[in-house]
Each structure stands twice: as C-alpha cells, then as structure tokens.
Amino acid sequence: xxxxxxxxxxxxxxxxxxxxxxxxxxxxxxxxxxxxxxxxxxxxxxxxxxxxxxxxxxxxxxxxxxxxxxxxxxxxxxxxxxxxxxxxxxxxxxxxxxxxxxxxxxxxxxxxxxxxxxxxxxxxxxxxxxxxxxxxxxxxxxxxxxxxxxxxxxxxxxxxxxxxxxxxxxxxxxxxxxxxxxxxxxxxxxxxxxxxxxxxxxxxxxxxxxxxxxxxxxxxxxxxxxxxxxxxxxxxxxxxxxxxxxxxxxxxxxxxxxxxxxxxxxxxxxxxxxxxxxxxxxxxxxxxxxxxxxxxxxxxxxxxxxxxxxxxxxxxxxxxxxxxxxxxxxxxxxxxxxxxxxxxxxxxxxxxxxxxxxxxxxxxxxxxxxxxxxxxxxxxxxxxxxxxxxxxxxxxxxxxxxxxxxxxxxxxx
Amino acid sequence: xxxxxxxxxxxxxxxxxxxxxxxxxxxxxxxxxxxxxxxxxxxxxxxxxxxxxxxxxxxxxxxxxxxxxxxxxxxxxxxxxxxxxxxxxxxxxxxxxxxxxxxxxxxxxxxxxxxxxxxxxxxxxxxxxxxxxxxxxxxxxxxxxxxxxxxxxxxxxxxxxxxxxxxxxxxxxxxxxxxxxxxxxxxxxxxxxxxxxxxxxxxxxxxxxxxxxxxxxxxxxxxxxxxxxxxxxxxxxxxxxxxxxxxxxxxxxxxxxxxxxxxxxxxxxxxxxxxxxxxxxxxxxxxxxxxxxxxxxxxxxxxxxxxxxxxxxxxxxxxxxxxxxxxxxxxxxxxxxxxxxxxxxxxxxxxxxxxxxxxxxxxxxxxxxxxxxxxxxxxxxxxxxxxxxxxxxxxxxxxxxxxxxxxxxxxxx
Numbered sequence: 001x002x003x004x005x006x007x008x009x010x011x012x013x014x015x016x017x018x019x020x021x022x023x024x025x026x027x028x029x030x031x032x033x034x035x036x037x038x039x040x041x042x043x044x045x046x047x048x049x050x051x052x053x054x055x056x057x058x059x060x061x062x063x064x065x066x067x068x069x070x071x072x073x074x075x076x077x078x079x080x081x082x083x084x085x086x087x088x089x090x091x092x093x094x095x096x097x098x099x100x101x102x103x104x105x106x107x108x109x110x111x112x113x114x115x116x117x118x119x120x121x122x123x124x125x126x127x128x129x130x131x132x133x134x135x136x137x138x139x140x141x142x143x144x145x146x147x148x149x150x151x152x153x154x155x156x157x158x159x160x161x162x163x164x165x166x167x168x169x170x171x172x173x174x175x176x177x178x179x180x181x182x183x184x185x186x187x188x189x190x191x192x193x194x195x196x197x198x199x200x201x202x203x204x205x206x207x208x209x210x211x212x213x214x215x216x217x218x219x220x221x222x223x224x225x226x227x228x229x230x231x232x233x234x235x236x237x238x239x240x241x242x243x244x245x246x247x248x249x250x251x252x253x254x255x256x257x258x259x260x261x262x263x264x265x266x267x268x269x270x271x272x273x274x275x276x277x278x279x280x281x282x283x284x285x286x287x288x289x290x291x292x293x294x295x296x297x298x299x300x301x302x303x304x305x306x307x308x309x310x311x312x313x314x315x316x317x318x319x320x321x322x323x324x325x326x327x328x329x330x331x332x333x334x335x336x337x338x339x340x341x342x343x344x345x346x347x348x349x350x351x352x353x354x355x356x357x358x359x360x361x362x363x364x365x366x367x368x369x370x371x372x373x374x375x376x377x378x379x380x381x382x383x384x385x386x387x388x389x390x391x392x393x394x395x396x397x398x399x400x401x402x403x404x405x406x407x408x409x410x411x412x413x
Numbered sequence: 414x415x416x417x418x419x420x421x422x423x424x425x426x427x428x429x430x431x432x433x434x435x436x437x438x439x440x441x442x443x444x445x446x447x448x449x450x451x452x453x454x455x456x457x458x459x460x461x462x463x464x465x466x467x468x469x470x471x472x473x474x475x476x477x478x479x480x481x482x483x484x485x486x487x488x489x490x491x492x493x494x495x496x497x498x499x500x501x502x503x504x505x506x507x508x509x510x511x512x513x514x515x516x517x518x519x520x521x522x523x524x525x526x527x528x529x530x531x532x533x534x535x536x537x538x539x540x541x542x543x544x545x546x547x548x549x550x551x552x553x554x555x556x557x558x559x560x561x562x563x564x565x566x567x568x569x570x571x572x573x574x575x576x577x578x579x580x581x582x583x584x585x586x587x588x589x590x591x592x593x594x595x596x597x598x599x600x601x602x603x604x605x606x607x608x609x610x611x612x613x614x615x616x617x618x619x620x621x622x623x624x625x626x627x628x629x630x631x632x633x634x635x636x637x638x639x640x641x642x643x644x645x646x647x648x649x650x651x652x653x654x655x656x657x658x659x660x661x662x663x664x665x666x667x668x669x670x671x672x673x674x675x676x677x678x679x680x681x682x683x684x685x686x687x688x689x690x691x692x693x694x695x696x697x698x699x700x701x702x703x704x705x706x707x708x709x710x711x712x713x714x715x716x717x718x719x720x721x722x723x724x725x726x727x728x729x730x731x732x733x734x735x736x737x738x739x740x741x742x743x744x745x746x747x748x749x750x751x752x753x754x755x756x757x758x759x760x761x762x763x764x765x766x767x768x769x770x771x772x773x774x775x776x777x778x779x780x781x782x783x784x785x786x787x788x789x790x791x792x793x794x795x796x797x798x799x800x801x802x803x804x805x806x807x808x809x810x811x812x813x814x815x816x817x818x819x820x821x822x823x824x825x826x
Binding site (some may be wrong): 055056057058060061086088089090091093094123124125126127129131143210234315316319320322323325328329330332333335336337339340341342343344347356357359360361362400401402404406408409 | 469470473499501502503504505506507536537538539540624647726729730732733735736738741742743744745746749750751752753754755756757758760769770772773774775780807811814817818819821822
C-alpha cells in the first residue's frame, strides 16, 4: 500500500452489498506488512460452484498449482488469500505451505481440502511460513460477516494505492441476483492471463461448467485486454464463485451455457470484470493517465489485439503520453514492430478525435494546438486504423512515468 | 546530442585509420539541429561492393525502401545520411525526397542513383525537405577526406551522448585489411533488425554476395542481440561496404563465402559489430548500467534467445537493476512469461557469480551482502539456466531509469 493515492483512483466507491452464501473476514497476520490486514478468508455455503482462470506463466506460484488441481471438481467452500508474499518459486516448501494452509482451512470450514482455494501476492522467492497465519483460519471462518467486501479488497493490496471493488444486480429469470468483485494489482500486469488477483462471487445458482464458460469468455475483452508493463505475473488468479443462494428466492438454476436467461448475467459480469480490470490499470504503478488503445481495420480481431498490445506496451508510446506529447510517430513504430499484417501507406492514427496521420503520412489538417490540449487529459484514447481488413480490438494501459521506475527500483528491499 | 555524456561512455576512443577507397565529408545543413553537423556523405571508389540488413518493421522509412531497392545490384558509390529527421511515414513526399537526394548524390559522384545508399534518423512523420541539403552534396563529394571517421559518427547522432566507432586490422591472405565501423542509436532499439544506423567499410576485395553472407551471419549475436527498450525502429539500417582497394597490396579477391581465408575477417567483423552494438546499449537512453543476460540449458538456441530477450526487455528486471536490487524473482517472472519451454523446478539464476536460485527455489547459501555489493557495479551479468536442454544465448541491454522516462517524455517537442 502506497501513501500516495493514484490520481486516477475512483472519485467514489460503491457501497458493496452482501452476497447471500458468502461470509468474509480479514486479519493482521504480520506476514510482511505491519499495521494493516494481510489475510483474507471468504467462506461459502455448501453447494457453491467455482470457475477460474490463471496465469499462463511457465513458472506459476504454488497457490496457482493448488487451485488448478482443485478446480476440475468445481466446488468451493473457502478462499484464503494473503498479501506480502507470493509463495512463488518456493519449491518444495511452497507446496508444503499450500498443503498445510489447505488442510487448516478445510478443518476450520468442515470441508475437504479439495474445496479450498488459495492465492498469495507479494514478493517472489521468499519462503512463506504457513505457521504465521494458519492458526488464525479457524477464527476467521467462524467470525466471517457478509458485509466485509471492501475490507476484503483492502487485505489483498500490495503496491496498490486503493482497494478495487465492483458490484451489479441484475435479473435472472424473475428475481434479482447480485455479483460482487474485488481485485488487486498495480505492477507485473500483462495480458495472457487474468490479472494478479481478482475474486468475484454471485448468489446466482449456476453450475460449475456454465460458470467457467461465463468467466473464460468474459476475460478476453477485460482482464486479458489490460497491460501495465507487459510483465506477466507468476500468480495471476481470477476466481468466480456462485453460491446459488438466490435459488431460495425463485432464481432458476442454470445448467446450460446457452441458456438465454444468462444474457443479462453475462453482460453484468463483463461490466464487473472490465471495471475491475480498468481499476487495475488506473492504479498501474506510477500511472498518471489511462490510455485506451483501439485498433481497427486489421486483418482479424486477433491481429488487431496484437497490434493494440504492441502500442500499449511500447515504452516510447507510454513515455510520450506521460510527457503529454502526441507523438504519433511512435504509434507508427509500434504498428510496424507488431509483426502483424499492415500497410504503411493505408495507416491512419487518431489521438481522441484528432486525426494526426492519414493514408501513410501526416494529416495536413492536423492541429498541434488542439491535440496538445487533448493530451493534458487524464484519459487518452489512441486509435490506429490499419486499413486492410475489419479486425478490431481495444486494450487499456497507463502511461510510463518516473514514479514507475522509482517504485520498482526499490520494491524488494 | 545530449549535454550529459552517458557514464558508460568509452573511457577512450580508438584513433580511426583511413580505409583505402573511402572518402568522408560532413556538413551543418540545419535540418533540425543547430550548431552541429547533421549531414554525412561517404564516397566510395568504383568497384565497391555493398551488403545490408534492415529493420523488419512493417512501416519502414523511405530511405530503407530506397536502399532495399538498390541492394540486389550490390554496388555502391555514395552513402548520404542525415540526422534530425527520419523521413519515415512521410508518404509520397518521402519517396520524392529519397528520389531527389539519390539523383543529386549520383550527379555529384558521377554514378547512377542505383549506386547511392541513403539513411535518415530523427523524428518520424515530419516531411524531410531534400532542398535543405541536396545542394550541399556536390561539395561534400568533392571535398571528402579519408580521415574523417569520427566526424562521420558525430554527424549521425540524435539522442546519442557519444559517437560510436570501432576499427580492426587483420590479415587476409598475406596482407592486412582494415575494417572501420560507426553506429548511432540510443532509443527505439530492439532486435529483429540491425540497429538504428550503422555503417561499416573495409578495403578488402570481397564480392557482394560474400559480403552479404558475412553481414547476415554477423548480426545475429551482435546487433540483433541488443535491446534498449524493445521498440523496433522504422529506420534500422546496417550497411557494409568493401572498396577492394587492398587488392593493390596483394590481398586476394574473395568470391566464395566458404573461403577459409575469410575466418579472420569474419572474427574481426563480428568484433566490430559487437563493439558497436554494445556502444549503442551503453548509450541507451538514461542508461546507468550495462546488463548482459545469458540463458543456458534451454530447449534450443532460438528458445534461449527468446527467454533472454524476455528478461532483457522486462521493465521490472530493468528497474530492479537501476535500483541495484538483485531481485531474482523478477527473472523467474520473465522466464515464466517468455512462452518458451521451461521447468520452474529446474531453474537456477545467477547475478554475476552469486547463485541466488537453484532447482526451483532460493539458494540456501546465497549471500545478500555479496550480491548487493555486486549490484553496485556498472556492468551486471544475469544468467538463467533453464535446466532442460543445451540451448544457449546471450543478449545485452541497459537498465531502465527515470532519465529514460524524462528523455522520452520530451523528445519531439
């Protein structure tokens, strides 16, 4: 947790409602941080289903391995998350820690360790001593309360400058269901995965395979479309829990991913994932501006996304935005280096509504004054039209500032 | 040209000898910079052969297109280079500029425009007015002198803080030949190409196809193994000229790339390319440390190079080096994100001689004090052994400092 809150932090936070079937507790375990919570337990009623997506890193953390092992059964009773230590690259000891934590949590909740999900975030490579917090789990499971969502978001923060929460209530059949989500992440954020950590829960009665379908389709244009620094974490974990408690209020049980009644849930979930993903970008380490990069006219949607990410990950584009310089030449460079089909002489580039380049050269009608004024905004939108097809994609990033360098030049110590 | 010279600049520069058959002149054309040279002409004797490698950007500059068109003939009489404007993404006007410059240079040197080579470096997207300097070419071609290599290196600088030169003299057959090289580049430097601009000349009598073979093989472990910021330029150009003047001194003419007499030339050229490439890295924008990244034990050499580049391009690894923090966890992250075969539990990591991680976890005998002392050096070496094969690669980069952000947040204006 930083002392300076990101200037892009939300102006106000939503009041997080309860999710029937979910109870939450946090604690100060003192794993690394002092004077703040660093341990979270979420307890789910019997019958809760779960879906997940994880980092594609070849060096995943021990908790990621643990969750991957439990996910196929699709049942969840407890989630335990700690901040301050990622339990990543910790070898055999790391596996012992997840095993011990899983058993302690299972004992506390009266379930099997196959129904426990774990996540850890913080420094990589330091052994995580389960003994530091496993004795707290029984109390957390016992004392969990339904209204602790914002507290949960705070307990999982590392270099985050604000807690990230989102909520939505929509109809499923004839009754309301609610979806709550929390996330954390500020650096080591890149697509090809979820984000660092995000946990979403709903009271909707949705079977595990349907839940997985909803989540896997939901991440493409949300968490997998944001990047802070192109660095994929070892620990990225996004879990979606469905307690089914809303069935008591007449909400139908959904067992088919093609059920048309899911449309509103899909939209609401998409909105929550996008809100959380954008909050992660807006809390990008050192971020002063949010940058939306849209690529149109590419050969395919996949190609468009690759080009968009080449722009969004370019240090030269990101420093130009930090310097409030509409340096569209660097966008040309990034399109060129993406390795995707492109035709220099058909390329057009916009910053906001200002078209700076058109059909392979500077737009003659381009106004430096108007564009300079635009670059002073908090939210910058860059569009590149490749001019060769109909592929389209949007990704989000933040600028690259001296503060990013300062934060990351002195994190571990 | 920056006012502050990189702390990694060479302590001393070699005295550059002449290359028989090459004459050089520079001028202040005032294209963008004031009070410094920004125009270079190199004139080659009749019979000079040429080889080249260029950016793989899909948005190449007009001069890159021009050189690519002339290269297959393999003959060169003049090279014209300007700094301050890249003539990239300048559309039809860009092509008119290269065409006009090519004709003016050809007229001055009494050759065809197919024997002219051009390069431009500087801002992307601004039209380059050939009228600003084409009238100077006749004088430059007439007044060229053999001993102006360091002046040549100065005229092509942009954000470079020092001129980059290298020279070697080796035996070919029974007589000496000399190879001189110059380079420029400080940002927008990434592999998959040459570097921004580099020009190398020798008096050896080597046919164009053999020269191309020497150059294409030479770049893989030199220019194509360095990265400052992962951003591939639109303008990267590396040209190698052979005047053949040494034939008069009894040096044999080489027409076969497998000629065993080439071995020493190959080595000397490799050394020059590596020296120039490292000088580019050591002048990386804001660089305070040189970082050598070696990956061993990968599935193949290609896979090793990809992993090495994932490490070398990681903002989190680069900022850790800037902060003198031996944050090997970020090396684990970068290995994991590279998308190449890897086994977390066989991975070992060294900073210098200090082994920090071994077989998937922190090395128990690792000394924080010794490693911290090591991190204070100017030249840091990182090694990751993947533990699954025999593939090996080394790449070079620099650290990512606040100065990089400062330089690039205010370049165009």
